[in-house]
Amino acid sequence: MTMLMTAPQLVESWARIAAEAPAPAARAVDAVKIHGRGNTVVRALDGVTVELEHNRFTAIMGPSGSGKSTLLHCLAGLDTLTSGHVYVGDKDLGDLSERALTRLRRDRLGFIFQAYNLLPTLTAAENITLPLALAGRRADPLWLELVVDVVGLSDRLNHRPSELSGGEQLRVAAARALVSRPEIIFADEPTGSLDSRAGSSLLCFLRRAVDDFGQTIVMVTHDPVAASYADRIVFLADGRVVDEMLEPSVERAVEHMKHLGS
Amino acid sequence: MARLVRAALTHAGRLFGIALAVTLAVGLVSGTFILTDTIASAFQAATVSPNSTSDIVVRATAGFTAQANSLPEREPLPESLLARVAAVPGIQALWPTVQGYAAMIDKAGKSIAPDGLPTIGTSWAPGDVLDAGRAPRPGEVAIDTTTARRYHLHLGDNIRILFQGGEQSFTIAGVLRRSVDVVAATKATFDPDTATHWLGQKGQINAIAVKAQPGSTPAAIRARINAILPPRFEAVTAHQVADEAAQSWTKSLAFLSPALLLLAGVALVVGALLIANTFSILVGQRTRELGLLRALGASPAQLRRLVLAEATAVGLSASLAGIAIGFGAAHGMLALIRGAGLAVPASSVVFRARSALAGVICGVTVTMVAAFLPARRATLVSPVAALNGRETRDDLVRAHRIGPGAAATLTGAVLLAAGSLHALPTIVASAVGAGAILIGLALLLPVLAGPAASLISAPLVRLFGQPASLARQNAVRNPRRTAATAAALMIGIGLVGVIAIVTASMKASATKAVRETLRADLVVMTNGSAGSSGGLPASVAERLRHTPEVGVVSEIRAGQWGLGDATETLLAIDPATVTRMHEVDAASTAAVRRLDDTGVLVRDTVAEHHGWRIGDLVPMTFARTGTRRLPIRGLFSTMAVRTDYVISLESFAANYAQPLTLVVDVKLAKGFTPGTAEANVRKVMSDLPVAKVMDRSQLLASQQAQIDKYLSPVAALLGLSVLIGLLGIANALALSIHERTRELGLLRAVGMARSQLRSMIRCEAVVIAAFGSLLGLGLAVGFGWACVTAVRDLGVTELVLPVGQLGILVGAATAAGLLAAIVPARRAANLQVLDALGDSR
Numbered sequence A: 001m002t003m004l005m006t007a008p009q010l011v012e013s014w015a016r017i018a019a020e021a022p023a024p025a026a027r028a029v030d031a032v033k034i035h036g037r038g039n040t041v042v043r044a045l046d047g048v049t050v051e052l053e054h055n056r057f058t059a060i061m062g063p064s065g066s067g068k069s070t071l072l073h074c075l076a077g078l079d080t081l082t083s084g085h086v087y088v089g090d091k092d093l094g095d096l097s098e099r100a101l102t103r104l105r106r107d108r109l110g111f112i113f114q115a116y117n118l119l120p121t122l123t124a125a126e127n128i129t130l131p132l133a134l135a136g137r138r139a140d141p142l143w144l145e146l147v148v149d150v151v152g153l154s155d156r157l158n159h160r161p162s163e164l165s166g167g168e169q170l171r172v173a174a175a176r177a178l179v180s181r182p183e184i185i186f187a188d189e190p191t192g193s194l195d196s197r198a199g200s201s202l203l204c205f206l207r208r209a210v211d212d213f214g215q216t217i218v219m220v221t222h223d224p225v226a227a228s229y230a231d232r233i234v235f236l237a238d239g240r241v242v243d244e245m246l247e248p249s250v251e252r253a254v255e256h257m258k259h260l261g262s
Numbered sequence B: 001m002a003r004l005v006r007a008a009l010t011h012a013g014r015l016f017g018i019a020l021a022v023t024l025a026v027g028l029v030s031g032t033f034i035l036t037d038t039i040a041s042a043f044q045a046a047t048v049s050p051n052s053t054s055d056i057v058v059r060a061t062a063g064f065t066a067q068a069n070s071l072p073e074r075e076p077l078p079e080s081l082l083a084r085v086a087a088v089p090g091i092q093a094l095w096p097t098v099q100g101y102a103a104m105i106d107k108a109g110k111s112i113a114p115d116g117l118p119t120i121g122t123s124w125a126p127g128d129v130l131d132a133g134r135a136p137r138p139g140e141v142a143i144d145t146t147t148a149r150r151y152h153l154h155l156g157d158n159i160r161i162l163f164q165g166g167e168q169s170f171t172i173a174g175v176l177r178r179s180v181d182v183v184a185a186t187k188a189t190f191d192p193d194t195a196t197h198w199l200g201q202k203g204q205i206n207a208i209a210v211k212a213q214p215g216s217t218p219a220a221i222r223a224r225i226n227a228i229l230p231p232r233f234e235a236v237t238a239h240q241v242a243d244e245a246a247q248s249w250t251k252s253l254a255f256l257s258p259a260l261l262l263l264a265g266v267a268l269v270v271g272a273l274l275i276a277n278t279f280s281i282l283v284g285q286r287t288r289e290l291g292l293l294r295a296l297g298a299s300p301a302q303l304r305r306l307v308l309a310e311a312t313a314v315g316l317s318a319s320l321a322g323i324a325i326g327f328g329a330a331h332g333m334l335a336l337i338r339g340a341g342l343a344v345p346a347s348s349v350v351f352r353a354r355s356a357l358a359g360v361i362c363g364v365t366v367t368m369v370a371a372f373l374p375a376r377r378a379t380l381v382s383p384v385a386a387l388n389g390r391e392t393r394d395d396l397v398r399a400h401r402i403g404p405g406a407a408a409t410l411t412g413a414v415l416l417a418a419g420s421l422h423a424l425p426t427i428v429a430s431a432v433g434a435g436a437i438l439i440g441l442a443l444l445l446p447v448l449a450g451p452a453a454s455l456i457s458a459p460l461v462r463l464f465g466q467p468a469s470l471a472r473q474n475a476v477r478n479p480r481r482t483a484a485t486a487a488a489l490m491i492g493i494g495l496v497g498v499i500a501i502v503t504a505s506m507k508a509s510a511t512k513a514v515r516e517t518l519r520a521d522l523v524v525m526t527n528g529s530a531g532s533s534g535g536l537p538a539s540v541a542e543r544l545r546h547t548p549e550v551g552v553v554s555e556i557r558a559g560q561w562g563l564g565d566a567t568e569t570l571l572a573i574d575p576a577t578v579t580r581m582h583e584v585d586a587a588s589t590a591a592v593r594r595l596d597d598t599g600v601l602v603r604d605t606v607a608e609h610h611g612w613r614i615g616d617l618v619p620m621t622f623a624r625t626g627t628r629r630l631p632i633r634g635l636f637s638t639m640a641v642r643t644d645y646v647i648s649l650e651s652f653a654a655n656y657a658q659p660l661t662l663v664v665d666v667k668l669a670k671g672f673t674p675g676t677a678e679a680n681v682r683k684v685m686s687d688l689p690v691a692k693v694m695d696r697s698q699l700l701a702s703q704q705a706q707i708d709k710y711l712s713p714v715a716a717l718l719g720l721s722v723l724i725g726l727l728g729i730a731n732a733l734a735l736s737i738h739e740r741t742r743e744l745g746l747l748r749a750v751g752m753a754r755s756q757l758r759s760m761i762r763c764e765a766v767v768i769a770a771f772g773s774l775l776g777l778g779l780a781v782g783f784g785w786a787c788v789t790a791v792r793d794l795g796v797t798e799l800v801l802p803v804g805q806l807g808i809l810v811g812a813a814t815a816a817g818l819l820a821a822i823v824p825a826r827r828a829a830n831l832q833v834l835d836a837l838g839d840s841r
């Protein structure tokens, strides 16, 4: 990839590479996670096997306490399994050292948390390029401009988080997740604290990232409306994958959740 | 209420930070007080132990008050006075005392002359108390117990003792309990005949000790004796004699007490900074908690009571721990002072109520004030505002600080300069100036913190990249906190730097004086430090005169005298030889040539100050001969040894009883190989070990050692405040990491490596430490210049910046910032990413 390419060309070539890759972007095999010790033991994940494809927007739904966040953390290398395996690409995260995991997160993964996504001392622009700066790399200026443009933050770049609304902060986090061209973006209830308009604008952006840039996104949510933006929903209950749904709609998602007894 | 208290207690981490700050501050404050008390009482105990056996002492009145470190010389009494006093009714016993110079030589042939205090011999008094042995007979001596212990001298040992007129060997027959009424390093007591032979003059005694009959009060007898005494003699109680001695002892360490007071002041300021800083870090968190409690229905009054109770409990318990630390620190500081070779009499550490009180009051008050402010704010705003912590963000540093801050700093600098140059009264102007500078800096520091942090961290950013630039942001994010943390270090570095500059300047000035003006080949001085009270016996110069290799011998003596109410010192010189030993300017040389045995020379500036001209009479009060009016024969600006007044040796002999010599300058005779001649002189002098024969370089070394001896304990004491400043940095870092837990979790989640996190925290510490040290360096240079300039007239003519030393000081403090960061950095790096992220505190 050289500076001679235009932004759309860049995107295209990158999407092509992603589409050609045979292995799923990430997968879990018999993942078991036990929290706590003694008589306070909780089996947060109880043998989860799931594949997350490239270039797709996957939502994870399930009742509170069903293990959604735990699964996400384990897939993202933020937490370790008690038994079983998780892979990002063809790398088994269980084989990686703390240092390698950190590098993996920095170079190949992106994150959007529900709250507290940004460093208060840095401007929006600095927050966006933080993972690149930590790696000692420079942001590709064209790509950066494109991403900033897409999230609609061009006139907010020099603001600090305290001067941004909650929705804007999340969009900064989304831009940060995207700017280092990670293989997968993980989001844990990103719209949980937003009103419906701000929420839908963020979700539209995530959708565009998948459709236009070929991004892979995994999002945990409670909200059937949010989940309906995804290509596929994976349902969890009591630490197991109980069902999944392709091409979801709001109504079907709501119906399904009722079924799960949440 | 109980539940509220329990809720407050759950945040042990926060309480620990505060408690640590309070403990350190209180430890420093009470430690300083304990040390001061201990030193004062050590001297009290050494002199005012109630083993005096006489009730009243009859002596000549002193013509003037003696300077620190010595008792006034008194005229001797005629022996005939004994019979007249004995006739006073109510007296049980009385005995004459004779006192004079007596230096002991230890078994290894070295003179026992510790600490520059006089070494004295006295006549045995019937009331003297012995720890061991018996009263000395002819050929025997009783020595004081401290010396016996320190130099391993035992009953039955033989010991050589040097007197003014010669020397004799004695057998130790007794060990005296430390005497109460003399200021002396060593004391030897002889039978009356021996004492009169070596120490006194025929028909004269130094004092009469009187014991009152049981049933009659000393005061009444004193009055009766005073009634029959001729003028110029007085009877005083033994208690008064002891008190005078104690005061003189205490004064001999007077140079330390400003340093100790300064240290106590610094301790208070640094301690308050530390505590206030800790609270400022925790204030946001605290306000949110209180907001939550209010939202849940706690009344403002309840909250205020809760906060005050909490602050009292934390402040009190931390203060108590601090006092324990201070007690330990005082031991350490005392060891430091003794280690530097300063004589503090043995005594246990004194713990007075006021040391504890000062610590507790400081600790609890500052804690309560610091705790109450956020509580008040939390109860004044709406619960929701408090809950969001929106009201509690530190105010942005406002530009309006710059004007008054700069004005105060500049005014202070001008005042300080004017004071040092003596354009204004020095002490007042310097003190006000220094105060104004500090106030100005307090206003300016938060404004400076931002740009300074950027500047300092620029090279770090180039070296370490993103982590360093994050560290810079953190240092800048709360300039007031950064400023307060750095200020604590600044004060310590500034003080130590000033001492370093003054020390270097004094050494350079001494070196220059020796290099440029000393013409003598050898200089002979006493083994102890040269002071008005220590000195060489006359036999030293005598022996040198009879050594063939010696060409010219020139003695210089020193003495005290009274000018009105003031006590002055003078030098006695040999006008014929002194200018051959020391080069002085032409006008001063001419003045020395005009000096005769009846006149006096005066320093030109002193004469100007008094309005004296050549030929005017100076009323000089001598202990022995009373007030005499000496005509001024000439004015000088430089002299062999710094002094304001000069008389001839002849005149000195006429007016002073104890002709102890300060220095004997020697020029070797022509016609000998210099090396051999010098070696021979040293050999001749080797069995007079009180005398130290020094060539030029040895003299230089001894002067430098002398300067170090007095200034290095001061520097070490002040160094403690540097240590506290560094602990302040560690504390501030630990707390802000606690405060930024989620932020650290986020950084780790998006890919910051542990090592990067550690270097971020370290960079932050280095930025703060470098900021504080550089400010301290600036202060040190400014104040150091002021100090040296102010004492230019006292012979400190050179201003030297010990660049290497100051560089090491700043470098070491900055590097120590890294040490301060070790624990906080490790704690931050070990945070589990998810725990930190999920931390909802």
Ligand SMILES: Nc1ncnc2c1ncn2[C@@H]1O[C@H](COP(=O)(O)OP(=O)(O)OP(=O)(O)O)[C@@H](O)[C@H]1O
Pocket (backbone or CB within 6 Å): A035, A036, A042, A043, A044, A062, A063, A064, A065, A066, A067, A068, A069, A070, A071, A222
């Ligand atoms: N650190 C932990 N220690 C102990 N138990 C934990 C821990 N983290 C999660 N759990 C437990 O594991 C289970 C799954 O938690 P997880 O956070 O994955 O649920 P979730 O599906 O994300 O729920 P929610 O929708 O409420 O966020 C829960 O029962 C939870 O109590």
Ligand SMILES: [Mg+2]
Pocket (backbone or CB within 6 Å): A068, A069, A070
């Ligand atoms: Mg969750």
